[in-house]
Amino acid sequence: MKKLVCSLILLLSVNSIFAQAPLVKEKENGYKGQSIEGLVYQPESFSFLAIGDFGRVGNYYQKEVARELGHAMVSLDGEFVVSVGDNFYPNGVASTQDYHWISSYESIYTDPSLYTDWYVALGNHDYQGNVQAQIDYSEISRRWHMPSRYYSETFKLDNGEKVLLVVMDTNPFIDSYHKKSKYTDLKEQDTEAQLHWIKQTLGQEDQSIQWKIVVGHHPMYSGGKRKESKDTQDFQQKFADLFDQYQVDAYICGHEHDLQIIKPKGRYTTQFLSGSASEVRPSGVMEHTIFWAAEPGFMSFSIVDNQLIVQVVKATKDRAEVLYTHTIKK
Structure with missing residues (x-):
């Protein structure tokens, strides 16, 4: 014994x-840096982190989440960070020299581990400023990657398989936005061209692509503030079937300021909503909710042994903890 x-x-x-x-x-x-309670590192895994709705000059919970984001990147030996948009509140940035870049980004995400690649999507608040400035900042910053309003990246795993990351611009697909003058140059965006590109990119004939991950700002489903929103319902109708058709494993989004995992019965794609990198709002459940929390934090994604392991991390004043772990198996 x-x-x-x-x-x-x-x-x-x-x-x-x-x-x-x-x-x-x-x-x-x-x-x-400190460890995060419950955060598990998988040896030989390919990992990245996802945050959303962050740019608030360090206010709300932004500094706490940024601190723990760095700790998680070291603990998981992460490859990159994904931002799902609303990078700067309340009205985006005016130029590449806007002080927002310093006050809400460069001076906040200072852990050495976060000086890596950030793949960034556009949110609705970003459209209230100069979108082109966020694209152009890619030429100034070592870590900020937004080569265009929508783009893709492919990553090769150690076993030869690949991960396809598709970053879309969801804003032009929200019909109600076209009636609002505050969204600069949104009406000029060609949704048909982007839709064609999405289908072409997701449908490419490369047998080595084993994981397809799409990043966008707006959710297809929510148990939070926008649970009954027509914008949410319309976006679901436009993309849920398409993502299933092309077997998108994960759709990572934000817009709601909380943490949610949702997968409707019969659907292929699981939605991971990570929108509480600064402000947090009350949330709740819908019929197909797997997990939800109205807490500040982010999500980690680790690929290993034909599994995608997602850990939901809550950040508080002086510590962090894993609230939930979800696994997708091939």
């Missing part, structure tokens, strides 16, 4: 070490 107990303790200790392997290594090298 004593040997069994010792073996179990040893096994738990080994698992704990592997779970925190990258962070342990960096701490040995002098890194001062």
Whole structure:
């Protein structure tokens, strides 16, 4: 019995070490960041983080979430960060020299691990400013990536398989926005051209693409503020069938300032809503809700052994914890 107990303790200790392997290594090298309670590192995994609705000059919970985003990036040995839009409140940026870049981005996300690639989508608040300035900032910043309003990236895994990341611009597909003058140059955007591009990109004949992930600002489903919104319902009608048709594994979005995971029965695509990187609003459930929390935080995505493992992280004043873990198996 004593040997069994010792073996179990040893096994738990080994698992704990592997779970925190990258962070342990960096701490040995002098890194001062903290661990996140419950956050599990999968050896040999390909990981990235997703946040949304963040740019508030460090106000609300932005600094707390930014701090823990850095800790998670080190702990998971992350590859990049995804932003689902509403990068600058309340009215986007005016130019590449707008001080918002410093006050809401450069001076907030300062952990060394976050000086990596950020793949950024546009939100509705970004459309209230100079969208082209956010695209042009890609030529100024080492980490900010927005080569155009919609684009894609492909990542090769160690086993030779690939991950396709499609970043779309959802704003022109929201019909009610076309009636509002505050959304600069939105009416000039060609939704048919983007839709054709989305289909062509998702439908490309590359057998090595094993995971398809789409990023956009607006949700197809919500149990939060926009649960009954016509904008949400219309967006679902436009894209839910399309994502299923092209077997999109995950749709990552924001717009709602909370954390939600939703997958309707019979659907292929799981929606991951990560929109609480600064402000948090009351939320709730809908019929197909898997998880929800009106908490500040973000989500991590790890691909390993034909699994996509998603961990939902809550950030508070002086710590963070994993609230929920969801796994998609191929």
